[in-house]
Amino acid sequence: xxxxxxxxxxxxxxxxxxxxxxxxxxxxxxxxxxxxxxxxxxxxxxxxxxxxxxxxxxxxxxxxxxxxxxxxxxxxxxxxxxxxxxxxxxxxxxxxxxxxxxxxxxxxxxxxxxxxxxxxxxxxxxxxxxxxxxxxxxxxxxxxxxxxxxxxxxxxxxxxxxxxxxxxxxxxxxxxxxxxxxxxxxxxxxxxxxxxxxxxxxxxxxxxxxxxxxxxxxxxxxxxxxxxxxxxxxxxxxxxxxxxxxxxxxxxxxxxxxxxx
Amino acid sequence: xxxxxxxxxxxxxxxxxxxxxxxxxxxxxxxxxxxxxxxxxxxxxxxxxxxxxxxxxxxxxxxxxxxxxxxxxxxxxxxxxxxxxxxxxxxxxxxxxxxxxxxxxxxxxxxxxxxxxxxxxxxxxxxxxxxxxxxxxxxxxxxxxxxxxxxxxxxxxxxxxxxxxxxxxxxxxxxxxxxxxxxxxxxxxxxxxxxxxxxxxxxxxxxxxxxxxxxxxxxxxxxxxxxxxxxxxxxxxxxxxxxxxxxxxxxxxxxxxxxxxxxxxxxxxxxxxxxxxxxxxxxxxxxxxxxxxxxxxxxxxxxxxxxxxxxxxxxxxxxxxxxxxxxxxxxxxxxxxxxxxxxxxxxxxxxxxxxxxxxxxxxxxxxxxxxxxxxxxxxxxxxxxxxxxxxxxxxxxxxxxxxxxxxxxxxxxxxx
Numbered sequence: 001x002x003x004x005x006x007x008x009x010x011x012x013x014x015x016x017x018x019x020x021x022x023x024x025x026x027x028x029x030x031x032x033x034x035x036x037x038x039x040x041x042x043x044x045x046x047x048x049x050x051x052x053x054x055x056x057x058x059x060x061x062x063x064x065x066x067x068x069x070x071x072x073x074x075x076x077x078x079x080x081x082x083x084x085x086x087x088x089x090x091x092x093x094x095x096x097x098x099x100x101x102x103x104x105x106x107x108x109x110x111x112x113x114x115x116x117x118x119x120x121x122x123x124x125x126x127x128x129x130x131x132x133x134x135x136x137x138x139x140x141x142x143x144x145x146x147x148x149x150x151x152x153x154x155x156x157x158x159x160x161x162x163x164x165x166x167x168x169x170x171x172x173x174x175x176x177x178x179x180x181x182x183x184x185x186x187x188x189x190x191x192x193x194x195x196x197x198x199x200x201x202x203x204x205x206x207x208x209x210x211x212x213x214x215x216x217x218x219x220x221x222x223x224x225x226x227x228x229x230x231x232x233x234x235x236x237x238x239x240x241x242x243x244x245x246x247x248x249x250x251x252x253x254x255x256x257x258x259x260x261x
Numbered sequence: 262x263x264x265x266x267x268x269x270x271x272x273x274x275x276x277x278x279x280x281x282x283x284x285x286x287x288x289x290x291x292x293x294x295x296x297x298x299x300x301x302x303x304x305x306x307x308x309x310x311x312x313x314x315x316x317x318x319x320x321x322x323x324x325x326x327x328x329x330x331x332x333x334x335x336x337x338x339x340x341x342x343x344x345x346x347x348x349x350x351x352x353x354x355x356x357x358x359x360x361x362x363x364x365x366x367x368x369x370x371x372x373x374x375x376x377x378x379x380x381x382x383x384x385x386x387x388x389x390x391x392x393x394x395x396x397x398x399x400x401x402x403x404x405x406x407x408x409x410x411x412x413x414x415x416x417x418x419x420x421x422x423x424x425x426x427x428x429x430x431x432x433x434x435x436x437x438x439x440x441x442x443x444x445x446x447x448x449x450x451x452x453x454x455x456x457x458x459x460x461x462x463x464x465x466x467x468x469x470x471x472x473x474x475x476x477x478x479x480x481x482x483x484x485x486x487x488x489x490x491x492x493x494x495x496x497x498x499x500x501x502x503x504x505x506x507x508x509x510x511x512x513x514x515x516x517x518x519x520x521x522x523x524x525x526x527x528x529x530x531x532x533x534x535x536x537x538x539x540x541x542x543x544x545x546x547x548x549x550x551x552x553x554x555x556x557x558x559x560x561x562x563x564x565x566x567x568x569x570x571x572x573x574x575x576x577x578x579x580x581x582x583x584x585x586x587x588x589x590x591x592x593x594x595x596x597x598x599x600x601x602x603x604x605x606x607x608x609x610x611x612x613x614x615x616x617x618x619x620x621x622x623x624x625x626x627x628x629x630x631x632x633x634x635x636x637x638x639x640x641x642x643x644x645x646x647x648x649x650x651x652x653x654x655x656x657x658x659x660x661x662x663x664x665x666x667x668x669x670x671x672x673x674x675x676x677x
Contacts, residue, residue, distance in 0.1 A: 054542075055423065055556040056423075056428065056429075056432050056543060056557055057432075058432050058439075058543065060436075065422055069422060069423055077554060078554060079554065104276060105542045106554055108541050109553070109555030110554075130278050131276045131278060131541075131542075133276070133279060136275065136276060153279075154278070154279040156280045156282075158280065158282075158283050158442070158443070159279060163282065178279070178280060181442070182280070182440030183440065
């Protein structure tokens with residue numbers, strides 16, 4: 001069984017839903033971002049989703065885009081240093097897990113095989129690359145299988161039924177279910193008609209043996225509560241970053257506690 | 262050029278967020294059906310002819326030929342298209358496809374504004390809602406095009422993220438498409454992006470090379486010896502080159518923007534001098550200008566239409582194979598080439614197209630007198646009046662602008 005799935009299953013014995021909090025590495029500085037991650041872990045976050053910034057984050061909305069560009073503005077960020085830093089964080093907080101999220105290009109330049117090996121060494125068990133679809137990920141899947149790392153596939157409310165069933169059946173650590181159309185954060189654009197979240201999650205649960213994480217648009221306690229019994233992990237990104245931007249760690253922590261504690 | 266499942270050698274592919282999977286598949290199937298449907302092709306040709314003025318001429322340049330004393334120089338006159346550039350060929354094709362798919366809205370990215378204007382024109386004609394993403398810096402630099410887009414009924418969204426240029430506009434267009442895909446089509450302006458966009462745009466642009474084949478046979482009884490095109494995203498180059506791909510004796514030269522120099526940030530040279538590296542971003546694999554950490558970098562060219570950070574996967578592949586020879590022209594060489602065409606042939610070229618001229622003018626004197634070269638004059642230069650006036654140090658132009666502004670303000674106050 002996947003190490004990540006096992007971790008989630010064990011933790012779920014005690015909690016109705018787990019928390020995955022998203023932090024942009026290097027924003028506003030490397031030290032600040034690592035401090036913020038540590039604060040969240042001390043407060044009881046079950047996962048940190050660490051985003052390694054890319055210049056062209058096409059699946060992200062304004063809040064995260066601005067943070068990525070801010071992080072890249074006047075410093076060079078290296079993938080190797082990021083892996084070391086978040087590996088250390090994982091060792092400091094052994095009760096939690098770290099997942100790495102980025103776009104393909106910085107990871108491709110670093111080397112996908114090396115990346116997966118290093119993730120295994122640093123105990124970073126999940127890898128989220130939103131611009132690498134399953135079909136194009138043959139090499140990455142091979143490396144991941146060999147190293148006990150889980151590539152995390154995304155499904156969306158507009159993923160065709162047969163494809164959704166296939167991706168769900170391929171999920172290992174957890175399946176990332178995008179709750180709505182659009183990019184991360186508060187979208188300005190109107191999504192089209194969507195089946196209700198409950199129906200969508202029920203259909204995923206039918207096909208998935210792996211735990212289910214839900215992200216995109218989670219901002220309030222009611223959103224998190226609505227997922228209990230239907231999903232395993234609630235993923236908060238832009239809302240947390242908005243709070244952090246508004247009032248630093250204190251404001252961010254207030255939001256985290258209101259959602260999960 | 263037929264792709265291998267979306268790939269051209271090691272370039273191309275489809276690297277898009279999962280949310281776009283269904284829309285991408287829909288375009289893939291719609292395009293496959295449409296290009297094999299005689300009714301679609303007939304409507305396409307009719308619109309090209311009766312709306313955009315095709316076929317465009319192949320013009321022999323006697324004065325330039327005499328001036329250089331080498332190859333006989335011909336221009337393919339894409340500047341004479343409706344909208345003043347080859348961009349029209351593609352927007353007509355994709356907009357007809359949008360109608361076929363039953364979508365009501367188009368989204369496009371634009372750098373200089375040429376593709377934005379072309380998209381706004383066809384959207385107005387076909388009754389489509391139209392949103393154009395444009396870097397905030399480009400909105401400032403290219404306001405006349407923004408003005409026309411608005412008058413044509415398009416919504417122009419200035420993108421204030423990142424470098425505020427074409428690359429950021431493309432990112433933002435993709436983000437819009439991620440939430441609007443059910444009723445909107447992303448009408449990409451060049452042979453880039455995820456499959457099938459490179460193949461589809463190349464298909465619609467190939468009318469350029471197909472016409473050159475017929476026209477060269479009619480005018481001088483054989484195909485040209487060499488072809489020249491500027492390479493930004495690569496659509497006009499694909500359009501001219503691809504129909505000649507199997508004609509092994511026809512040589513092809515792509516000219517990139519050398520800008521102000523070869524340091525990163527000063528140019529847009531992705532395919533020569535080892536300046537670009539393979540990467541995967543904005544939906545596809547190609548040669549990008551990037552740093553060692555894989556972050557895409559800023560670019561420069563005097564021609565806003567050439568300063569893109571990536572390049573068509575088709576051109577990247579053909580350059581790697583050696584089928585296309587790549588070179589570049591610097592900003593000052595480009596302005597000189599533009600000036601020479603004005604004086605010798607009475608044609609006003611776009612600064613983008615002037616890169617192709619500059620590349621060809623370097624070779625022309627050294628080519629045999631009986632050889633014939635065709636340069637793709639991809640667009641006309643009226644839009645560049647401000648930049649060219651500045652580059653040529655025209656003394657009267659600032660005075661004109663000041664007087665115009667004074668009059669403009671006085672007239673408007675009078676009306677108020």
